[in-house]
Amino acid sequence: MLGAEMFGRPVDYDTANDAVVRVKANEVRRRLAQYYGSLEIPSAVRIELPPGSYVPQFSFESLAATQTALPGKTAAPAAVKTFPISGSKPLPRRWKALIAIGACAVVISAAIVFDLERKGATQTDTIRSIAVLPLENFSGDPKQEYFADGITEELITELGKISALRVISRTSAMTYKGTKKTLPEIARELKVDAVVEGSVERENNQVRITAQLIDARTDRHLWANSYVRDQTNILSLQDEVAEAIADAISVELTPQERIRLEQARPVKWETEEMYLQGMQRMNNTDYKGAFTFLERAIDSNPNYAPAHAAMARVYEFMGDGGLLPSAVAYSKQKVEALKAIELDSNLAEAHAGLASASMKLDWDWRTAESEYERALELNPNSAPVYWEYTNYLYYVGRTHDAVAESNLALQHDPVASLGPFYAGVAYYFDRQYDRALEMFRLTYGPDTTIPLIQFYLGDVYTETGKYEEAIAAFQKAGSSPYDLGHIGNAYARWGRKSEARAIIPRLEKAVSAQGMGRYEIAMIYAGLGEKDEAFNWLEKAFAAHDKGLMYLKIDPTLDPLRTDPRFAALVRRVGLPQ
Secondary structure (H helix, E strand, C coil), X not given: CHHHHHHCCCCCCCCCCCCHHHHHHHHHHHHXXXXXXXXXXXXXXXXXXXXXXXXXXXXXXXXXXXXXXXXXXXXXXXXXXXXXXXXXXXXXXXXXXXXXXXXXXXXXXXXXXXXXXXXXXXXXXXXXXXXXXXXXXXXXXXXXXXXXXXXXXXXHHHHHCCCCCEECCHHHHHHHCCCCCCHHHHHHHHCCCEEEEEEXXXXXXXXXXXXEEEECCCCEEXXXXXXXXXXXXXXXXXXXXXXXXXHHCCCCCCHHHHHHCCCCCCCCHHHHHHHHHHXXXXXXXXXXXXXXXXXXXXXXXXXXXXXXXXXXXXXXXXXXXXXXXXXXXXXXXXXXXXXXXXXXXXXXXXXXXXXXXXXXXXXXXXXXXXXXXXXXXXXXXXXXXXXXXHHHHHHCCCHHHHHHXXXXXXXXXXXXXXXXXXXXXXXXXXXXXHHHHHHHXXXXXXXXXXXXXXXXXXXXXXXXXXXXXXXXXXXXXXXXXXXXXXXXXXXXXXXXXXHHHHHHHHHXXXXXXXXXXXXXXXXXXXXXXXXXXXXXXXXXXXXXXXXHHHHCCCCHHHHHHCCCHHHHHHHHHHCCCC
């Protein structure tokens, strides 16, 4: 009846699938507590909505008690009378509902008025950006560090679901682990209004999380609380903390966000234990170790969606890094992502995994775009998804949009070590070579020896005609088929054709041994101006579903081929938009 009369639901609506009444009741309870906690003088009338009930109760304190309860004074004990809305004679069900509706409407109105007044009074102090600093491990065991880091990451993920907040990513937040910097310094570097800091302590089967929210601009404490929960309820605790923080800074949650924050289900502790261990290893790029622990988590609970979503990401990294054949890795990634979505359709990471697999495995660009957009709708603060969507945008030729998306990603990931590098790649494919070079050098300085950055430095030098510097950079990057192909292309464009041709047999051996190098051979022939040979190897790359073909629309090394009708036909066959 509450759903029908107050929220316009059909009389027979399914309360199991539409939690609007429960969600709003919880909101009323929080706002009432917030209101009464803000009063300097106790209220003569206190309205409560007891947990598990939608029937308000009214408590009346004596007038003398409220008058003497002034700042610095202690109120005299006073009798409190509580009057639930009920009578000695049972009321008809509809009358009970209507009375409750009326009382709830009054309570909601009062809470909203209070909320608006408070927002008006503190409009200049509005908090719209936040960072969760690494929670300290208070368990007394250094081996539990993974647990504190995992809880930090999960809290960031939960807060990230709130569209009205800009939440700093895990990769940027974790750079402050063990830092001696002050909160105002950290806030300035991250460009946030507030920070969350706290600790995690685990003993036996219980977990204590202590957290406090601080306005970093004024160093003023806004909220603090300590929670003790059984380990099986750790996921619901993350939701509870996230909601409490949102309420403390008066951030409006949409009904969908409120429901998502209240959907956490109990999970077996051994499952969560294996999952957190796997996540730590994945974040440390130990993908084989991550695979082992996530596999154990799934064996412990095959219906735990986050473990399947994380496993999808591990398979992607293994395919990208050559630890598994790409076709095998991306096929398994797709299976795991679909399983995660089947178990929890509101898991942003699962939709991002499906988007990536659709793009890399199937060249299904339409599904990739819709799944990335769905992932960002579910978690509008996910820096990894922003970066992945940036890749999608430049693959399909929307390079200006990719640059804009990379700048959005940097807002959520401002101090992560590779953030400027990823943005630099977007600038490179947008042919803004000076800007790309600036971002690459910003990442680790001009003398970096990191292979991936050297590789893209070589690309920029090639496109700006600095062939000697380009070849030196590619050689520092390594001797993979990717490196060899770009070295050969640079030699060919420099006019040193014999050095370029000498690399082709090495790549042909890589094709036979590793199944990699077809696209790179085409790249060398394009640099040599031998179009027929270049298209011959592009056809071989197409037959092998070579992932290099994802770069067809944007790779500068293939520019000599673009006016040939065969090139446009190949772009269509790969499914890329014209």
